[in-house]
Amino acid sequence: MLGRLLGLVMLAGMLSGCGNGDSMESFGGPTMGSTYSIKYVRHAGLADSTQVRSEVEGILGEVDRQMSTYRSDSDIERFNALPADSCQTMPASILELVRVGEQLSQQSEGSYDLTIEPLMNLWGFGPQGREEKVPSAAALAEVMHRVGYHHLRIDGDQLCKDAAVEVDFDSIAAGYAVDTIAARLEALGIHDYLAEATGELKASGNKLDGSPWRIALEEPRDDQQVAERVISIDGYGVSTSGDYRNYFLQDGRRYSHTFDARSGAPVLHNLASVTVIHPSTLMSDGLSTLLLILGPERAWDYAEKHDIGAFFVIRADTGFVIRTSKAFERLSGKKTD
Numbered sequence: 565m566l567g568r569l570l571g572l573v574m575l576a577g578m579l580s581g582c583g584n585g586d587s588m589e590s591f592g593g594p595t596m597g598s599t600y601s602i603k604y605v606r607h608a609g610l611a612d613s614t615q616v617r618s619e620v621e622g623i624l625g626e627v628d629r630q631m632s633t634y635r636s637d638s639d640i641e642r643f644n645a646l647p648a649d650s651c652q653t654m655p656a657s658i659l660e661l662v663r664v665g666e667q668l669s670q671q672s673e674g675s676y677d678l679t680i681e682p683l684m685n686l687w688g689f690g691p692q693g694r695e696e697k698v699p700s701a702a703a704l705a706e707v708m709h710r711v712g713y714h715h716l717r718i719d720g721d722q723l724c725k726d727a728a729v730e731v732d733f734d735s736i737a738a739g740y741a742v743d744t745i746a747a748r749l750e751a752l753g754i755h756d757y758l759a760e761a762t763g764e765l766k767a768s769g770n771k772l773d774g775s776p777w778r779i780a781l782e783e784p785r786d787d788q789q790v791a792e793r794v795i796s797i798d799g800y801g802v803s804t805s806g807d808y809r810n811y812f813l814q815d816g817r818r819y820s821h822t823f824d825a826r827s828g829a830p831v832l833h834n835l836a837s838v839t840v841i842h843p844s845t846l847m848s849d850g851l852s853t854l855l856l857i858l859g860p861e862r863a864w865d866y867a868e869k870h871d872i873g874a875f876f877v878i879r880a881d882t883g884f885v886i887r888t889s890k891a892f893e894r895l896s897g898k899k900t901d
Contacts, residue, residue: 587605630658662678
């Protein structure tokens, strides 16, 4: 499973044709251990949904073959199985994601890191995880020798490692897939669409009736979906990362699947979820994870410094506190205080 079930609810609206030959097309299915959905306005002369679906599922299949950590024959899992001081020729897409991951690692002082798969497995969250529990100090120390983006190196079309690191693209692969799908839809002449995979999404243009695509940002509750804010988007990717769908409890403490690579442990702060708006869904995907790792204060400072559209939901004694960056209010059409 590459994707995460996240707090975004699409309010697309299913409409029939308006009498001018235009129609709203919709399809979806399983992908990356979750689901995907595509909604678009088909104008006269454009590809029908059968062709578009074939194109979209071809992209999703390629992403899965290249980046899935849940199939041993994927490109990244074959690389992960190699010992230290090894190299493997990789598709350009994987090298692109490694470069993005390195950038995010550097900007977060190593808190965000793509090489956390051994940690995910140790704590019971990864594809090889056995039991969700707090590991011993000795086991954690051993695994930490195999974590660190600085152990990766790109040499031409090869990805190399000087330690037995294992790469996990879970925090950016779905965003990359959505961007790739959006580019393909545009190439097919489709400019009014909402593309979503595992909760990451991108919208362009308008719905059939001319109204904008609307997205509900979900309150991070375990038991039900409650919309905190509804926003309209056009030309942006939207991603949410949260700690409320994949976690375990031990000795009264909550341990989520969001890791700070510097400590090797799940984050324990009170930032429950982060939604990011960005022109690139790849970047909104990665940045939402990065900000969630940093916690409420560091994440706020980071978002303001880098002009990132971020919507924070913070746990408090009385419920949840909402905080939004200036860029988020600007991009979502709201005014800042």
